[in-house]
Amino acid sequence: MTRLQTLIRLHKQRVDEARRHVSELELFADNLTRRMAALAAEVVVEQGRADESFIARSALPSYLGVVAERRRHMASSRATVMARVDEGRDQVAAAYREMKKYEVALAARQQRAAELAGQRERTRLDEVAMDGFRKRAANSYTGGG
DSSP states (O other), X not given: OOHHHHHHHHHHHHHHHXXXXXXXXXXXXXXXXXXXXXXXXXXXXXXXXXXXOHHHHHHHHHHHHHHHXXXXXXXXXXXXXXXXXHHHHHHHHHHHHHHHXXXXXXXXXXXXXXXXXXXXXXXXXXXXXXXXXXXXXXXXXXXXX
């Protein structure tokens, strides 16, 4: 394995690792979104209960205060996670560009090697053809033939 192939493999692992990290962060953000939606649904249920009971009605304002604080905390956490997702996507893009740089270099090296091999083969075939021409020319010059 050449050095470029080793570098490509290393950077491919970095790309995969960065993608996994972004995926985990996105799942966490989705989980926060679901929890916020569940909290909103819970508020609706509690407001319905408050309409039915005096005790629930008197406890509703403090409950809504706690819920508002939880909602703010979740929104803040989600914003932080989404910022980290954006950073992670930037890291994925940078790692991918780095990997592609090595892949392009390897492809160019392989193409140059193929061109050189083709040139060597053409030179060898030209020499074979020249040898054949010389033999025929020598035979015709010496009168054999």
